[in-house]
Amino acid sequence: MSDHNKDIDQPTGVETTGHEWDGIKELNNPLPRWWLYIWYATIAFSLVYMVIMPAIPALPGLGTNTRGIGGHSDRVNVANEVEALRSARAEEGSMLVNASLSEIQTDRSLQQFAMAAGESAFGDNCATCHGAGGRGAKGYPTLADDVWLWSGTLDGIEQTIRHGIRHEEDPETRFSAMPAFGRDGLLTTSQIDDVVSHVLLISGHDEVDEDAAARGADIFAAQCATCHGDEGKGDRSVGAPNLTDQNWQFGSEYRDIYNTVYNARNAHMPAWGERLDDATIKSLAVYVHSLGGGE
Secondary structure: OOHHHOOEOOOOOOEEEEEEEOOEEEEOOOOOHHHHHHHHHHHHHHHHHHHHOOOOOOOOOOOOOOOOOOOOOHHHHHHHHHHHHHHHHHHHHHHHHHOOHHHHHHOHHHHHHHHHHHHHHHHHHOHHHHOHHHOOEOOEOOOOOOOOOOOOOHHHHHHHHHHOEOOOOOOOOEOOOOOOOOOOOOOOHHHHHHHHHHHHHHOOOOOOOHHHHHHHHHHHHHHOHHHHOOOOOOEHHHOEOOOOOOOOOOOOOHHHHHHHHHHOOOOOEOOHHHOOOHHHHHHHHHHHHHHHHOO
16 A cells, blocks of 8 residues: 555554544554564474474374474373382382381381371272271261271271171172061060160160060060170170260161161271272281270
8 A cells, every 4th residue: 555545643652553433543653663573482492392392293094293302291201200200119018018016006107107008098989888087888888987896996997997897709808797677577566666666775865665674675685685695785796886885886776777687787898908008908918906996
């Protein structure tokens, strides 16, 4: 366009782009030189980067991106770092396998390693049922108290983790079975009512029918005391819970206890020895023992 055809904005003396909207014209101001220099520099940098580093994605049929003359690969670097971490942990892991649980507890370095590994393994494998930090849930035991159906010692916890509870595929599993007194016709519904009243009474509940509880005491002595003891305080050797405290895995209300007596509650825990290595199982035992309920 010749100079005499240019549209010049009179107040500023700047050429316009020729665009106009509602009487407003767009000025054709040139870009600042500093901005242009930075733009040119980014273009130059990108060209150098494309030569040195992986940059251009693979086109269909080629199967790979440009690798660059620098040979950089984040995937290879991450794999090398993971392998280095595994190597660093291998020595402590082997020491963990060869040490007894009591030795782990008394060795500060091994204990810290086991605690870190156990916390990680617990989050991956156990927290789904037992909750974060072992707080438990209805139907799943709390691991952060001092109430244990079985042994709460380090060795006892390891036994439970390794072989499970009622995991029939493992011959060393912990196994106990409560009869379904109502479903299997061992007791009538009225007898179950009386037994539940007795259990509510010995566990400290208020407003219990004392006549029903008295009748239930005789039934309890005949049907339940073999496992739970004459006073209902349980027996860890057979996994029978203490019925005189306020710790109930499946709920402490009348209906909860009635359903337990009527249908039985024989929960299952997998044998983690089939899935986890020895070092991880020992780490889990140390971690669970440390949650506050270990003996």
